[in-house]
Amino acid sequence: MNFFQYTEAKTARDAIKAKQEKEASYFIAGGSNLVDMMKEGIQHPQQLVDINTISGLRDIKNTGDTVYLGTLASNTAAAESEKIINFAPLVSQSLVKGATQQIRNMATIGGNLMQESRCPFFYDVSAACGRRTAGDVCPTVTAKDGIRTNALFGLNESCNTPHPSDMAVGMLALRSKVVLQSKKDTRKLALDKFYHIPVKENTKITHLQDDEMIVGVEIPLEHGFNHSAYLKVRDRKSYAFALISGAAALNIQTGTILNAGLASGWVGTIPWRFEEAENFLQGKAATESNFRQAAKIAISDAQPKKNNAFKVKLLEKILVRTLLMAKETPYGTNN
Template identity: 40%
Template sequence: MNRFEYVRAGTVAEAVQAYAAEPNARFIAGGTNLLDLMKYNVERPGRLIDITRLPLASIEEREGGLRIGALVTNADVAYDARVRAKAPLLADAILAGASAQLRNAASTGGNLLQRTRCYYFYDEGTPCNKRLPGSGCPAIGGVNRIHAIFGTSEHCIATHPSDMCVALAALEANVQVSGPEGDRSIAFADFHRLPGDAPEIDTNLKPGEIVISVDVPAREDSQHYTYLKLRDRLSYAFALVSVAAALELDGEMIRSARLALGGVAHKPWRNQEAEALLQGKPATRASFQAAADLIMREAKPQSANGFKVELARRAIVRGLEQAAAGTPQSLTDKRIR
């Protein structure tokens, strides 16, 4: 671990100013990801800006939806009664991830910004375009069982590790940020990036911008949702494939559908064409299979993760069936129904 300067910010303006004074600075709250990266010499910040004293640790009801401060812990979000009532999909996704200890420390903003768990990214003894642009991506043709099947490039095939972000994508949240140029709102679909030619850049945040809150809009699908996570073991493991599904039903007909996949791309993956295909259709297995087939046409598996194609197809159908039936995946009995 390299030497670094430590600064504690008392206001958002102080945090932004402290970042501007040191281009190689990083904001730190729970540190559940950043500290690991520093120990592995993947991140080498010259300054750590402690933001834990900023007034960003509240959950508020706004315009029928929710505003969740960047410093609210994952545990507090998951167990908040307002979140359980208005966005149970988000609560379930958070509880499906990590461990209780990590959820008690990890912040909402930090969860948005966590970096990939690619084996090569964490090993500074191997090339990695995310760590050193232009050095290569040994996961392509290498050990890539957990890697992406959507949105990849010749420079990176890593996946985004968050469960919370998959739910936020399906809920069409907005991220409020502040920076040297002022405040702005970023639609969740535009917050994370696909690797393209710059896999080292994970988000569309501008230099020095800090996440202030996440806004979850009011929805009418709090009864018809599920977060289905498929992984190698039933707890404390990253998703091979996950599905966040939310439906608005009119009797047995689908009024609207929102669907996001995790574990399959560099960002939570949505296919709005498939969502539109479901609109006005009956909530049946045949409709769900047609949507799944449409989504999976774009899949481009690697040498060792072809199994994800069929796994994702079946997970999409099962997730939509659970959502339609109003029987979300159990967080205690984790067997897939």
């Protein structure tokens, strides 16, 4: 049997220290992803460091300038929080489309951001997978026609499976920051700087350091977003990953867009933000024709193969619909 050590941490520093002391150590919070991988033989931890025992990491706060989510807040708690619903509803709108109620009850904010690939090749230990084994190349990367699910953006020579999170897409459109703590200090990384495109040399897709832990996510309120929507198009209406999702946050004042956040799930190897489309929308009227132009800009550098070519057009259409939905959904009218 594969025995492992189980350590309860009382503080973030203790947790980092314990993790560094042993090879193949993992933090465990909700366990909704890690335990699955252990059962499938994908992860063989020598130690699990339980961070549920650390106090103060479950808070959801409104500081005036930001809404702050502690890393251990459950996905359900975050989705149902009045502070989120009133001030950053896109987080709630995206969260409730993810997984199932039972999984959301267990899953945490930090765990959601760190969740692993959901690709069948990742879960099939007999297959080559660049996200399971450094240096491996996924067979779908080299396959001429690709596969239906693969990403359109952030392609690389190792793994082109899309990032699975819904919540991260919503947070990305809101320009959220991840709060990281090391033994010495804390730092904040914008979510689009937190993730990086997969590389062949290692299996990571974040800039999280070995001696760091996610302690929370900060959602800035300075952009003044007052409308938002999340649209998740998928093969089953619940308990299914997206085929493509769209997240839009808009600051609309008397019909003019002062600021726009636009992101998408299951089109990028990491949660994907459309900055050029956001810039285009700034100062424009909130009209369908402007939304259509923004969507065109968003898809302009997509890199499809034959089997996922349809995703380019579908993405464009989903972004138009998401922006229209956002326009119709002022803060306080959804959930």
